[in-house]
Amino acid sequence: MIDRLRPVLALIKGDPQADRAVPPTGFTARLTVFTAGAMAFLAVFALALSFATGRVADRWAEELARTSTLRISAPEGQAAAQLATAITVLETTPGIAEARALTADEQRALLEPWFGPDLPIETLPIPQLIEIIEEGEGYDTTGLRARLQAEVPGAVLDDHTRWRAPLVDAAERLRALGWLVLLLIGAATAAMITLAAQSALSANAQVIRVMRLVGAKDTYIARAFVRRFTVRALIGAAMGVFAALALVLLMPDSEVAGGFLTGLRFRGVEWIWPLLVPLLAAIVAFAATRHAAFRTLREQS
Amino acid sequence: MGASVIELENVAYSYGGTELFSNLSLSLPQGSFHFLTGPSGAGKTTLLKLCYGELHATRGEVRLFDKPAQQMDRDAVASVRRRIGVVHQDCQFLDHLTVTENVALPLKVAGRESEGEGDIGDLLAWVGLSRQSQQTPPQLSGGERQRAALARAVIMSPDVIIADEPTGNVDWDMSQRLLSLLIELNRMGKAVLIATHDLNLIRAAKSQVSSRVLRLKGGQIQQAGADL
Ligand SMILES: Nc1ncnc2c1ncn2[C@@H]1O[C@H](COP(=O)(O)OP(=O)(O)O)[C@@H](O)[C@H]1O
Numbered sequence: 465m466i467d468r469l470r471p472v473l474a475l476i477k478g479d480p481q482a483d484r485a486v487p488p489t490g491f492t493a494r495l496t497v498f499t500a501g502a503m504a505f506l507a508v509f510a511l512a513l514s515f516a517t518g519r520v521a522d523r524w525a526e527e528l529a530r531t532s533t534l535r536i537s538a539p540e541g542q543a544a545a546q547l548a549t550a551i552t553v554l555e556t557t558p559g560i561a562e563a564r565a566l567t568a569d570e571q572r573a574l575l576e577p578w579f580g581p582d583l584p585i586e587t588l589p590i591p592q593l594i595e596i597i598e599e600g601e602g603y604d605t606t607g608l609r610a611r612l613q614a615e616v617p618g619a620v621l622d623d624h625t626r627w628r629a630p631l632v633d634a635a636e637r638l639r640a641l642g643w644l645v646l647l648l649i650g651a652a653t654a655a656m657i658t659l660a661a662q663s664a665l666s667a668n669a670q671v672i673r674v675m676r677l678v679g680a681k682d683t684y685i686a687r688a689f690v691r692r693f694t695v696r697a698l699i700g701a702a703m704g705v706f707a708a709l710a711l712v713l714l715m716p717d718s719e720v721a722g723g724f725l726t727g728l729r730f731r732g733v734e735w736i737w738p739l740l741v742p743l744l745a746a747i748v749a750f751a752a753t754r755h756a757a758f759r760t761l762r763e764q765s
Numbered sequence: 766m767g768a769s770v771i772e773l774e775n776v777a778y779s780y781g782g783t784e785l786f787s788n789l790s791l792s793l794p795q796g797s798f799h800f801l802t803g804p805s806g807a808g809k810t811t812l813l814k815l816c817y818g819e820l821h822a823t824r825g826e827v828r829l830f831d832k833p834a835q836q837m838d839r840d841a842v843a844s845v846r847r848r849i850g851v852v853h854q855d856c857q858f859l860d861h862l863t864v865t866e867n868v869a870l871p872l873k874v875a876g877r878e879s880e881g882e883g884d885i886g887d888l889l890a891w892v893g894l895s896r897q898s899q900q901t902p903p904q905l906s907g908g909e910r911q912r913a914a915l916a917r918a919v920i921m922s923p924d925v926i927i928a929d930e931p932t933g934n935v936d937w938d939m940s941q942r943l944l945s946l947l948i949e950l951n952r953m954g955k956a957v958l959i960a961t962h963d964l965n966l967i968r969a970a971k972s973q974v975s976s977r978v979l980r981l982k983g984g985q986i987q988q989a990g991a992d993l
Pocket residue numbers: 780785803804805806807808809810811812
């Protein structure tokens with residue numbers, strides 16, 4: 465374990481002389497910082513989107529699964545009787561915690577977005593809505609439908625499952641896509657840093673030759689490059705994360721349309737992830753540069 | 766004279782085409798002083814590179830400090846380099862570092878930089894480069910570069926000094942000075958191998974040090990006699 469940590473410790477401690485031995489590589493340096501920064505920026509948004517869609521998926525799955533609606537369209541005289549029967553049927557159905565008839569005010573509020581305020585709801589043949597709140601495993605839809613058909617002829621059970629499932633499915637897929645995007649960002653970062661490191665290594669072929677002539681081992685030569693690119697990736701990614709978080713915080717965090725969309729802000733432990741991005745970028749840069757360095761040193765021997 | 770530090774046995778080398786030399790044998794005992802001479806293109810530089818592990822023999826065996834060079838990995842070659850000081854034909858410096866930093870480079874890469882801090886000043890004074898210590902190699906003259914290369918070659922206190930045309934582009938006085946530095950190192954017990962086509966330099970050395978002259982020509986190595 466200590467042996468494995470040693471190269472990491474040496475890297476952190478640094479050897480300014482090894483760094484000096486390789487001349488500054490201005491262009492690849494700026495390119496690496498920029499790449500790491502841009503990728504970290506994208507990674508933070510991919511994370512935010514992934515968490516946000518995850519929250520949406522969870523909420524939809526949770527809320528929609530636990531509630532359903534019963535709609536009663538009965539002729540004038542039977543409305544009250546059918547409502548009472550329906551409530552009784554529902555309350556005696558296993559898996560239903562509560563069945564509650566919506567008040568006229570609540571029904572008006574539901575219609576308001578379409579008809580505007582002051583709808584004379586009492587004079588219109590609007591069906592009565594009953595909100596059903598489930599418990600445990602939920603109720604047996606087919607059984608309840610059969611009973612309602614027999615006892616409350618004007619009732620239509622809307623258990624949301626018809627349209628809930630594909631929505632939850634879509635949100636789940638979006639979340640998975642977010643993680644895939646993150647993986648791709650990581651791979652692209654590794655590829656670009658490998659290219660930058662390789663170009664720095666071949667630009668310094670003469671430096672490597674001289675260092676070998678005086679007895680430098682591969683690890684010593686590689687360390688100068690690895691350290692440089694790791695530090696650059698760390699700095700670039702930190703800047704990218706900082707910019708992305710500033711933007712995320714500037715975005716409205718309100719929940720639009722009853723939880724259909726949630727804010728992009730991270731919640732609770734989710735904050736660890738964007739803060740891990742610079743560290744992950746540094747690890748990716750370390751591995752990519754080390755791999756590129758040892759391969760180049762092997763080829764140049 | 767003691768055991769051999771560098772030994773070549775029936776060695777052949779080719780850069781891909783025909784063999785530059787074959788069946789070449791050579792032994793450098795501890796504390797010996799050798800000149801390697803021969804026409805340009807005979808393979809002197811190539812032979813020296815075999816002696817410090819930069820090239821591997823295509824046939825035969827090269828032993829560096831009693832270890833077969835063919836079986837050494839890059840780390841082992843690096844370790845051997847620390848015991849062989851090389852003055853390369855074209856010096857090979859890191860042009861963005863100062864003379865002091867270049868001379869100290871072997872110590873740094875070996876992780877022994879703290880050991881030589883006082884020595885570097887003495888060493889630069891010994892080769893007459895105190896004034897130029899903070900300059901970069903491109904600012905130096907040919908002779909100064911050769912002396913800086915020599916200082917770098919000896920900073921690790923190696924057992925062997927290999928110099929490839931150390932007097933290649935310097936005037937007579939300067940080549941005398943370089944020669945006397947190399948002879949001084951030999952008196953300290955180090956084996957010295959100098960490749961040169963400068964016969965005057967070899968003649969000048971004869972009176973100061975007991976040296977052997979190896980002549981590389983047509984793929985063969987011969988001990989040159991008094992006819993030199
Ligand atoms: N890297 C190389 N690839 C192919 N041929 C080479 C290489 N280096 C040297 N040679 C050839 O090998 C021969 C010997 O070169 P060298 O050892 O430098 O001779 P010297 O030092 O005696 O002048 C020359 O003909 C040269 O052209």
